[in-house]
Amino acid sequence: MDLDSDKKRMNKTSSEYFLEEEKALDEETGIKITKNNEEQYDGQVNYRSNDRYLPGMYDDVALICLAWVRRFDYASLASLNTRFNTLIKEGYLYDLRKQLGIVEHWVYMVSDPRGWEWFDPVSDNWMRLPRIPCDECFNHADKESLAVGCELLVFGRELFEFAIWKYSLISRCWVKCEGMNHPRCLFGSGTLGSIAIVAGGSDQNGNILKSAELYDSSTGKWEMLPNMHSPRRLCSGFFMDEKFYVIGGMTSPNDSLTCGEEYNLKTKKWKKIDGMYPNVNRAAQAPPLVAVVSDDLYAVEYLSNMVKKYDKINNSWHVLGRLPVRADSSNGWGLAFKACGERLLVVGGQRGPEGETIVLNSWSPISGVIDGILDWKVLGVKEHSGVFVYNCAVMGC
Structure with a gap:
């Protein structure tokens, strides 16, 4: 999930956010990469865990889990890598917390x-x-x-x-x-x-x-x-x-x-x-x-x-x-x-x-x-x- 797509999804309603799956086709390999970081080849799906927020978990589910993280820990979360830093710095998690009714x-x-x-x-x-x-x-x-x-x-x-x-x-x-x-x-x-x-x-x-x-x-x-x-x-x-x-x-x-x-x-x-x-x-x-x-x-x-x-x-x-x-x-x-x-x-x-x-x-x-x-x-x-x-x-x- 690239950052522009991240921002576009976070601006949508919660139903659109969790249901939409725009797909891109890699013409050289014939592999379809979905926004949930799935690889689809010859009808079989493999999951690229190393590209996700939380390994082994869909990004939309991972974002819900991250939204429940205490705000006090956001600074530590942002220091993990560039992707997490952007997630915090651009306010994506705050938008999601608002949708989910999470308040501290x-x-x-x-x-x-x-x-x-x-x-x-x-x-x-x-x-x-x-x-x-x-x-x-x-x-x-x-x-x-x-x-x-x-x-x-x-x-x-x-x-x-x-x-x-x-x-x-x-x-x-x-x-x-x-x-x-x-x-x-x-x-x-x-x-x-x-x-x-x-x-x-x-x-x-x-x-x-x-x-x-x-x-x-x-x-x-x-x-x-x-x-x-x-x-x-x-x-x-x-x-x-x-x-x-x-x-x-x-x-x-x-x-x-x-x-x-x-x-x-x-x-x-x-x-x-x-x-x-x-x-x-x-x-x-x-x-x-x-x-x-x-x-x-x-x-x-x-x-x-x-x-x-x-x-x-x-x-x-x-x-x-x-x-x-x-x-x-x-x-x-x-x-x-x-x-x-x-x-x-x-x-x-x-x-x-x-x-x-x-x-x-x-x-x-x-x-x-x-x-x-x-x-x-x-x-x-x-x-x-x-x-x-x-x-x-x-x-x-």
Whole structure:
């Protein structure tokens, strides 16, 4: 199977990918070579195992097996030979994983000046990403981030304008991302598969926005969406039931919003939801810490250090239990509250006898609440990394 054929097959649907067998005829030997590396001569079939991804196995079957290999091992896989390297580098396996519904979740975070690093909960391994090739202004300015598809997007301010840098899991490098139509900061955002939506925020002049944009990671392009009903900054966004929501935030330096807004991707319209987030946040407080697991919305109440669950039917919130770390001491800043597959993830710092440590705690809602107690499990620990989480994103692919 040559590389051009590889790429052509990976762009087809799964049924076409596994069923199509284009054949070539070697006129000198009379041997037909199929795309599955079969030799057919005088009606008999011999298999050229040495030309396959996995000896003794059809390539289409081998690719399915390789798709189940942990992403942590892709670097080792790519180093085996040129053919495996191309398979990883061109993203063929990621396309196949998407078709097969294979998902692993990695946690990306930055908690010290050395830059971004990622954590694989399955292998319990930490790795550091290359440094972003940005200017010093971007390095020291406040940043926001989100993971969409196989990309990590980091939003910040360079010397003269807002900038977006993205790290591709496939190419394993940073590149400058195409800018938004309305550059902004302090916005709400959420991701659904290969798309992301950002809404609200502030422009370079400090104006509070009600515009929204959709980013498609497959094309790298931004598309304007209809405006929200209210301008808001310091808000939070998320997808739930395949709809995008924005809650919280401030519509002016002194006025907080308790309403939420729902954007329907099919009708392309916003709907206002009064009282969706009654916890009023002030300018000194972090945007709402929210996460969605199995289409259920959860949030952190900073002042009480409690986790709440949203009742979609009654538009109300119910207290579940206490956080494993304190959020009140810093008004919610420096703490990450994310969905990681079927678990809620809290990433925060603590000081101990051996210094400053970042701890990743997880809780699965299906385990339930016992006597008002959530059974938090330590998912991972990063020692000597400070106690403040500046940015955090969870990538599932």
